[in-house]
Amino acid sequence: MANSETLDRTFAACSHPIRRGILERLAAGTLSVGQATGDFGVSKPAISRHLRILEEAGAIVRVVDGRTHLLSLPDRDPGLDDAYGWMTRQRAMWERKLDVIEDVLTEQRAAARKEQP
Amino acid sequence: MANSETLDRTFAACSHPIRRGILERLAAGTLSVGQATGDFGVSKPAISRHLRILEEAGAIVRVVDGRTHLLSLPDRDPGLDDAYGWMTRQRAMWERKLDVIEDVLTEQRAAARKEQP
Numbered sequence: 685m686a687n688s689e690t691l692d693r694t695f696a697a698c699s700h701p702i703r704r705g706i707l708e709r710l711a712a713g714t715l716s717v718g719q720a721t722g723d724f725g726v727s728k729p730a731i732s733r734h735l736r737i738l739e740e741a742g743a744i745v746r747v748v749d750g751r752t753h754l755l756s757l758p759d760r761d762p763g764l765d766d767a768y769g770w771m772t773r774q775r776a777m778w779e780r781k782l783d784v785i786e787d788v789l790t791e792q793r794a795a796a797r798k799e800q801p
Numbered sequence: 802m803a804n805s806e807t808l809d810r811t812f813a814a815c816s817h818p819i820r821r822g823i824l825e826r827l828a829a830g831t832l833s834v835g836q837a838t839g840d841f842g843v844s845k846p847a848i849s850r851h852l853r854i855l856e857e858a859g860a861i862v863r864v865v866d867g868r869t870h871l872l873s874l875p876d877r878d879p880g881l882d883d884a885y886g887w888m889t890r891q892r893a894m895w896e897r898k899l900d901v902i903e904d905v906l907t908e909q910r911a912a913a914r915k916e917q918p
Contacts, residue, residue, distance in 0.1 A: 688818045695816035701805045704887065711894035757895055768892065770821065771885045777828035778874055 690742070691770060694763035697741035702726065703734050707743060707757070714756040717746075807859070808887060811880035814858035819843065820851050824860060824874070831873040834863075 697703055702724050709720050721731045735755070738744040742763050747754045814820055819841050826837050838848045852872075855861040859880050864871045 691821070692816050692818065695812050698884070698887070699809050699812035699816060701809065704808070707891060708894075711891055711898060713898060759899065764888065764892065767815070768885075768888045770815070771881065771888065774824060774828055775881065775885065777825075781828060781830060782876065 687766070690763045691766055693737075693741040694743065694761075694767040697738050697743045697763075698767070700734065700737075702731075703738055703743075706734065706738060706755075710744060710755055710757045714754050717753045717755060720755045804883070807880045808883055810854075810858040811860065811878075811884040814855050814860045814880075815884070817851065817854075819848075820855055820860075823851065823855060823872075827861060827872055827874045831871050834870045834872060837872045 698707075702721075705724065706720050709715060717731075717735070721735070724731065735744070735746070739746060742758060743761060744755050745758050747756070815824075819838075822841065823837050826832060834848075834852070838852070841848065852861070852863070856863060859875060860878060861872050862875050864873070
């Protein structure tokens with residue numbers, strides 16, 4: 685069972701375009717903070733806040749190398765795995781429900797056709 | 802391309818255990834507000850706020866039937882589809898990257914073994 689707080693933090697981490705943008709850039713590999721966060725057109729404090737939310741969710745890892753801070757995605761992100769799993773289960777449950785509704789409607793239509801003269 | 806604001810709202814909607822709980826219950830079918838939101842142990846205003854966030858994200862639909870408010874999941878939830886798609890792409894990109902790293906490490910190990918006497 686997925687830890688609920690981990691899910692909260694992962695979904696919240698993904699709920700802002702700048703944070704998703706940082707995660708997309710890092711999917712290509714390790715980057716400096718400047719490379720990962722440049723060109724978003726927001727203040728440094730705003731960027732720092734986004735990075736803190738991503739770090740607290742375990743979605744990114746920061747390694748300090750002298751004066752350079754390097755950011756990367758973790759080898760394994762249990763939060764992203766859990767969030768993906770939750771969405772997969774939710775979609776599967778709902779699609780099964782829709783299939784059942786469709787089956788019932790199909791049967792009703794067939795029965796209605798039989799009753800027609 | 803997924804609408805960024807839709808993604809923001811969908812991920813934010815999923816970032817609270819009560820909102821995920823409501824979505825899980827509704828995956829089984831239409832429920833009254835009382836059935837969908839009972840037993841969470843929070844105030845009515847808090848429940849109303851959660852429902853508003855879910856409605857604004859397009860994650861639930863409310864139908865008013867006299868004095869009863871019925872809640873259900875929409876037949877199609879483009880927000881959830883987009884969010885799921887974003888996570889799928891993000892995981893695929895990162896897993897490709899990890900595969901490349903693993904291939905490089907395997908090659909380096911093989912080369913190192915050859916050089917050993």
